Amino acid sequence: MPAELYILRHGQTDFNAERRLQGQCNSPLTALGQRQAYAMGRALARQLGEQKQQWQFVSSPLGRTRQTSALVCHGMGITTEPVQYDARVQEVGLGDWEHCQIEQLLLDNPQFKARNDWYLEAPQGERLPQVQARLRQWLEDLGEQKAIVVSHGLTGMILRAMLMNLSYEQIWLQERPQDALFHYHNGTLTKIAVDPLDLQGAPELSALSASA
Numbered sequence: 001m002p003a004e005l006y007i008l009r010h011g012q013t014d015f016n017a018e019r020r021l022q023g024q025c026n027s028p029l030t031a032l033g034q035r036q037a038y039a040m041g042r043a044l045a046r047q048l049g050e051q052k053q054q055w056q057f058v059s060s061p062l063g064r065t066r067q068t069s070a071l072v073c074h075g076m077g078i079t080t081e082p083v084q085y086d087a088r089v090q091e092v093g094l095g096d097w098e099h100c101q102i103e104q105l106l107l108d109n110p111q112f113k114a115r116n117d118w119y120l121e122a123p124q125g126e127r128l129p130q131v132q133a134r135l136r137q138w139l140e141d142l143g144e145q146k147a148i149v150v151s152h153g154l155t156g157m158i159l160r161a162m163l164m165n166l167s168y169e170q171i172w173l174q175e176r177p178q179d180a181l182f183h184y185h186n187g188t189l190t191k192i193a194v195d196p197l198d199l200q201g202a203p204e205l206s207a208l209s210a211s212a
Helices: 014-018 031-054 063-076 102-108 128-142 153-164 205-211
Strands: 004-009 056-059 083-085 147-151 180-185 188-193
Touching: 004 031, 004 153, 031 063, 031 180, 056 063, 056 128, 063 083, 063 147, 128 153, 147 153, 153 180, 153 188
Parallel strands: 004 147, 056 083, 056 147
Antiparallel strands: 004 180, 180 188
């Protein structure tokens, strides 16, 4: 188990703004999502100082996390060369529900409205033990190394729950912010909010996003 981790979710995407499920499909970051990603990098630069080159940087290989990672690196003042893409930290696969409008899905399945874990019911989707198994393997391979990981909403909740030994019910009560990151250190989890208007030294974000 790593002694220290920074856990980030990708910035807001078009599908997030449209209230569509993404899972392992993709949509690009919105302008707000680009600002959120850059601000997370700025926050990490302040947190890590001169030690930022000593940390592993791991990202989900999906397009929105690649974009986020590139902007986080720019915010930190480092190149993207250290970023390692690892499918074990990608989003929970939502099978036949990917691209679906959340409101319509809940209208069609009213029994889900009282549940926070309904994502796991997706036809052809991943199940919790599958996601936990790949995350557990990643954590074991990481060992005691310090790492920054850019992941996703559901996967991030499951990862934090594993680190903190949360119950099944507690997993789904966690938040999934895109304007904050989580710092895990020696058994303690701290939320660090960021300001998406913290753009000092920002590159031209739209151009950066298009080339990411």
